[in-house]
Amino acid sequence: xxxxxxxxxxxxxxxxxxxxxxxxxxxxxxxxxxxLAYGELMMLAAFGTFWAFTLAGLSPLLTLVLGAPVAxxxxxxxxxxxxxxxVRRSRDxxxxxxxxxxxxxxxxxxxQGAALALWGGSDRAYSYLxxxxxxxxxxxxxxxxxxxAGALVTAAAAYLVLRFTRTGRALRAIASNAASAPLxxxxxxxxxxxxxxxxxxxxxxxxxxxxxxxxxNPAIGTEYxxxxxxxxxxxxxxxxxxxxxxxxxxxxxxxxxxxxxxPGLVTAIAFALFILVLVLRPEGLLGRRRx
Amino acid sequence: xxxxxMLRLAAAAVLSLAATIAAAQDAxxxxxxxxxxxxxxxxxxxxxTTTVPNYRLWVKDVNDRGGLMLSKYGKRIxxxxxxxxxxxxxxxxxxxxxxxxxSEKVDLVLxxxxxxxxxxxxxxxxxxxxPLLAVTAxxxxxxxxxxxxxxxxxxxxxxxxxxxxxVDMLSALRQQGKIGDKVxxxxxxxxxxxxxxxxxxxxxxxxGFDIVYEASYPVDVKDLTPxxxxxxxxxxxxxxxxxxxxxxxxxxxxxxxxxxxxxxxYTAVGTAFPVFKQKFGDKAEGIFGIGGWDPTVPGAQxxxxxxxxxxxxxxDRWASPLTYASLQMLEQAIEKxxxxxxxxxxxxxxxxxxxxxxxxxxxxxxxxxxxWWVGQWQGGEFKGVAPADMPNAVPPVVD
Amino acid sequence: MxxxxxxxxxxxxxxxxxxxxxxxxxxxxxxxxxxxxxxxAWAFFSGPTxxxxxxxxxxxxxxxxxxxxxxxxxxxxxSLLAAALTGAVLAAIVGLATLRLRGMYFVIFTFGLSxxxxxxxxxxxxxxxxxxxxxxFLDVGEAEILWQLAALAAVLLFGWWLRDRSRIGYALExxxxxxxxxRQIGIGSIGLKLAxxxxxxxxxxxxxxILAPRWSFMDPTIAFNPTISFMTVVTALLGGMRRFWGPAxxxxxxALLSDYLATTVPDYFSIVLGLAFLAIVFFVPDGLSxxxxxxxxxxxxxxxxxx
Numbered sequence: 001x002x003x004x005x006x007x008x009x010x011x012x013x014x015x016x017x018x019x020x021x022x023x024x025x026x027x028x029x030x031x032x033x034x035x036l037a038y039g040e041l042m043m044l045a046a047f048g049t050f051w052a053f054t055l056a057g058l059s060p061l062l063t064l065v066l067g068a069p070v071a072x073x074x075x076x077x078x079x080x081x082x083x084x085x086x087v088r089r090s091r092d093x094x095x096x097x098x099x100x101x102x103x104x105x106x107x108x109x110x111x112q113g114a115a116l117a118l119w120g121g122s123d124r125a126y127s128y129l130x131x132x133x134x135x136x137x138x139x140x141x142x143x144x145x146x147x148x149a150g151a152l153v154t155a156a157a158a159y160l161v162l163r164f165t166r167t168g169r170a171l172r173a174i175a176s177n178a179a180s181a182p183l184x185x186x187x188x189x190x191x192x193x194x195x196x197x198x199x200x201x202x203x204x205x206x207x208x209x210x211x212x213x214x215x216x217n218p219a220i221g222t223e224y225x226x227x228x229x230x231x232x233x234x235x236x237x238x239x240x241x242x243x244x245x246x247x248x249x250x251x252x253x254x255x256x257x258x259x260x261x262x263p264g265l266v267t268a269i270a271f272a273l274f275i276l277v278l279v280l281r282p283e284g285l286l287g288r289r290r291x
Numbered sequence: 292x293x294x295x296x297m298l299r300l301a302a303a304a305v306l307s308l309a310a311t312i313a314a315a316q317d318a319x320x321x322x323x324x325x326x327x328x329x330x331x332x333x334x335x336x337x338x339x340t341t342t343v344p345n346y347r348l349w350v351k352d353v354n355d356r357g358g359l360m361l362s363k364y365g366k367r368i369x370x371x372x373x374x375x376x377x378x379x380x381x382x383x384x385x386x387x388x389x390x391x392x393x394s395e396k397v398d399l400v401l402x403x404x405x406x407x408x409x410x411x412x413x414x415x416x417x418x419x420x421x422p423l424l425a426v427t428a429x430x431x432x433x434x435x436x437x438x439x440x441x442x443x444x445x446x447x448x449x450x451x452x453x454x455x456x457x458v459d460m461l462s463a464l465r466q467q468g469k470i471g472d473k474v475x476x477x478x479x480x481x482x483x484x485x486x487x488x489x490x491x492x493x494x495x496x497x498x499g500f501d502i503v504y505e506a507s508y509p510v511d512v513k514d515l516t517p518x519x520x521x522x523x524x525x526x527x528x529x530x531x532x533x534x535x536x537x538x539x540x541x542x543x544x545x546x547x548x549x550x551x552x553x554x555x556x557y558t559a560v561g562t563a564f565p566v567f568k569q570k571f572g573d574k575a576e577g578i579f580g581i582g583g584w585d586p587t588v589p590g591a592q593x594x595x596x597x598x599x600x601x602x603x604x605x606x607d608r609w610a611s612p613l614t615y616a617s618l619q620m621l622e623q624a625i626e627k628x629x630x631x632x633x634x635x636x637x638x639x640x641x642x643x644x645x646x647x648x649x650x651x652x653x654x655x656x657x658x659x660x661x662x663w664w665v666g667q668w669q670g671g672e673f674k675g676v677a678p679a680d681m682p683n684a685v686p687p688v689v690d
Numbered sequence: 691m692x693x694x695x696x697x698x699x700x701x702x703x704x705x706x707x708x709x710x711x712x713x714x715x716x717x718x719x720x721x722x723x724x725x726x727x728x729x730x731a732w733a734f735f736s737g738p739t740x741x742x743x744x745x746x747x748x749x750x751x752x753x754x755x756x757x758x759x760x761x762x763x764x765x766x767x768x769s770l771l772a773a774a775l776t777g778a779v780l781a782a783i784v785g786l787a788t789l790r791l792r793g794m795y796f797v798i799f800t801f802g803l804s805x806x807x808x809x810x811x812x813x814x815x816x817x818x819x820x821x822x823x824x825x826x827f828l829d830v831g832e833a834e835i836l837w838q839l840a841a842l843a844a845v846l847l848f849g850w851w852l853r854d855r856s857r858i859g860y861a862l863e864x865x866x867x868x869x870x871x872x873r874q875i876g877i878g879s880i881g882l883k884l885a886x887x888x889x890x891x892x893x894x895x896x897x898x899x900i901l902a903p904r905w906s907f908m909d910p911t912i913a914f915n916p917t918i919s920f921m922t923v924v925t926a927l928l929g930g931m932r933r934f935w936g937p938a939x940x941x942x943x944x945a946l947l948s949d950y951l952a953t954t955v956p957d958y959f960s961i962v963l964g965l966a967f968l969a970i971v972f973f974v975p976d977g978l979s980x981x982x983x984x985x986x987x988x989x990x991x992x993x994x995x996x997x
Contacts (some may be wrong), residue, residue, distance in 0.1 A: 002520075005516075012514060016513065097794075105924055106963075106970075113958060113960025113963075116335070122340045123564070125566050130548055132549065132550065139550075215336070215540055215566070262813070263507065263512070264508065265813055267805055275799070331960050374957075377952075378952075380917060381905050385904055385905065387949075393712050407909060407911075410905075432825065484816070484822075509809065
């Protein structure tokens with residue numbers, strides 16, 4: 001296969017990993033909620049996009065704009081109802097994690113069950129922007145290119161907000177030490193809620209963008225959750241840029257592995273890279289040592 | 292006729308009348324039929340595309356007729372359907388099947404979806420003497436399995452037969468000068484892919500075909516662009532992918548984006564699914580896939596319309612008609628036996644000829660030996676094209 | 691000395707059950723005991739050390755697959771031993787590589803492990819043996835499966851009880867609380883953690899191996915089911931991991947509840963189960979054993995701590 005094709009494939013699959021990880025990074029890295037139902041949020045967005053497209057002929061990009069406030073509000077509500085009481089109750093980060101695992105595991109069932117009851121369990125799919133675009137001399141599907149663009153834009157936006165705004169600084173303070181943040185006048189609960197909701201919104205963005213080239217059914221969320229967790233951990237928990245880097249690194253490792261070793265071993269190759277990173281840098285690519 | 296024989300006749304009439312009355316009194320209120328299937332989890336899409344809609348449709352059809360005619364009681368008895376969800380978990384499937392048979396004591400248990408689940412529950416059906424109409428199980432060991440489990444029936448046939456039918460079709464096309472020798476082969480690295488690609492390679496080699504590209508990919512693959520581009524670079528006349536539903540859709544979309552148009556483009560599971568037509572519309576035209584059906588069989592068109600009306604979705608054009616046909620067989624076997632006697636029903640299923648929407652069916656050694664293996668989207672319909680000696684096989688269109 | 695007697699009595703009662711309950715009853719008990727073994731074995735390691743492992747599915751699958759591959763060739767009992775050995779070797783390698791990781795990094799690593807083992811087995815079967823599915827035709831009855839699971843559960847519970855009364859149990863507590871302190875007061879933390887991890891993993895491997903004959907067909911997707919990893923963790927957390935009988939306590943309501951829901955509300959099963967989980971988090975914060983201990987005035991002084 002031509003070199004340009006290899007690079008393009010690697011960028012696209014790496015971009016997909018990065019795309020699904022940005023939102024989780026906000027939810028887990030900043031708001032400290034280990035959200036196992038993250039992929040289910042994507043699944044709901046993908047279904048929404050499918051129905052808007054099929055029933056009303058709505059372009060997925062329009063759905064993205066219209067759906068964003070809905071996703072934000074839904075996740076804010078989720079935080080207020082479910083996670084804020086858990087944060088208040090938990091003694092330390094470890095016990096919050098245990099509570100989050102249990103409750104978001106319940107959410108996984110709940111959201112999958114709701115999707116199943118509403119829309120049934122069979123596969124859905126639609127066709128949008130399945131058109132060739134030539135980039136760097138390589139023919140690529142426009143819908144996958146759009147997902148890559150989405151990854152870059154969301155990661156950049158999240159990075160800029162976290163890095164250069166007052167709110168962003170406060171959020172980073174929460175991420176690195178939630179216990180001391182109130183001492184410098186940060187409203188931890190309110191900001192955590194925003195970070196969680198923003199993460200949920202980005203999960204929705206990812207769901208909309210991938211929906212045009214995958215089969216949509218209620219069970220698709222889990223694998224995205226796990227991929228996102230791997231990327232977030234590898235990049236450094238709470239570090240958006242690290243997530244982007246980790247996602248792209250995984251994409252390159254998988255593509256090169258598939259091309260030069262064996263397509264049947266891509267997970268093994270990606271996993272080997274994951275272990276290598278954690279052995280060399282136990283806090284992730286760009287992560288900082290905690291405590 | 293003398294007095295004596297008249298008396299005997301009268302006595303017989305009285306007796307049979309009494310028997311009928313008595314029987315009508317202890318006739319069951321309903322026939323309870325259960326099934327355990329993957330209503331949620333990763334196996335749900337297949338289950339809810341092919342299997343469950345047909346179960347619900349058939350029960351509705353039967354009850355619209357007033358139920359199943361049991362001659363033992365001289366009347367029709369309605370069917371009650373009991374549905375359980377195994378959450379795509381094999382141990383749950385085994386346990387809940389056991390529950391239906393021994394705790395709920397249902398009269399019959401319909402089959403789950405998928406090769407693995409069907410084989411996992413088969414010993415339970417066998418142990419309790421329930422017939423298992425394992426429609427959606429494809430595997431190479433069928434002849435041995437039917438010897439092991441005498442009440443298990445298979446419909447979809449064996450992978451090696453699928454490969455043979457496909458290669459026979461290619462040979463015929465080549466003889467007509469429509470395609471050349473070059474074949475590109477892809478397979479999903481799963482039991483299904485493994486069982487198909489081995490025999491396919493042998494048959495292709497024996498037929499003098501030239502395999503210009505061969506690869507496999509994992510079941511959770513995200514992007515098949517590299518494989519499609521590599522196959523395209525080898526410029527084959529025929530592209531064959533022994534694929535699963537999610538990669539089937541991905542392969543077709545990627546090939547279309549890249550302008551990869553070999554003379555024969557074949558993908559496996561999922562090509563016959565309604566979601567395929569939903570996604571590709573007119574672009575599905577000409578694509579070959581596993582399965583196919585004959586919409587001209589009496590009753591088939593009507594079945595299609597009822598399926599859409601009752602379940603809100605089109606049937607899959609491979610295993611759906613056979614699933615419904617298996618239920619028609621069950622219905623006819625029950626009515627022939629005239630009571631819920633599972634041993635007799637199994638015996639009838641294994642030996643009688645049945646009229647179904649998939650044509651007349653008679654199982655041999657507990658399995659259907661002739662079935663559609665290759666279909667092609669022609670004019671918005673996925674028509675059976677091979678094996679060529681199937682009744683009403685339409686010729687494959689290649690340009 | 692009440693505990694060993696209770697374990698023995700419970701195991702004996704379960705072993706006698708096939709004479710009383712029907713074959714569905716046996717199925718329910720098999721499911722329940724499997725959950726008890728998995729949750730107890732998991733918490734045997736994760737309770738005191740506080741490592742959240744998602745590798746249960748990897749070891750369960752290894753055991754099941756080993757029996758599927760070797761069962762007919764070398765016989766059932768030797769294949770059980772081979773499965774246990776494979777699980778031990780895998781656990782030792784994984785433990786050496788990862789027990790230095792902490793927190794989330796360990797969680798993700800162990801989850802990835804299941805995926806990795808599944809893919810490697812799948813790759814090997816597809817490319818080398820050309821058969822991705824295995825048929826398991828072993829003559830092992832359901833009562834025998836139940837007995838084996840009951841024995842395994844009894845051994846685990848008794849082992850944990852014994853450990854609680856030994857210096858090893860105390861040493862593990864210290865490691866879980868603060869590893870640096872443990873090292874400074876001369877507790878060899880890596881060796882002890884590794885040994886515990888291997889024992890726990892072997893028990894999980896054996897559970898998979900014992901259950902394999904129940905399913906006549908096995909492929910990597912069936913064997914390495916990620917749900918197993920998650921359900922194991924949730925069961926143990928629900929029960930509570932501070933006492934040896936905690937995880938088993940979590941298994942009972944979960945197994946019964948899911949069977950009840952599967953038969954009463956099959957179409958809304960997931961929704962109700964999800965709501966039940968949320969309710970548990972909110973109303974039973976320290977696990978069932980914590981709840982029970984509070985109600986009865988506390989069985990052990992350090993009732994607080996991880997749920």
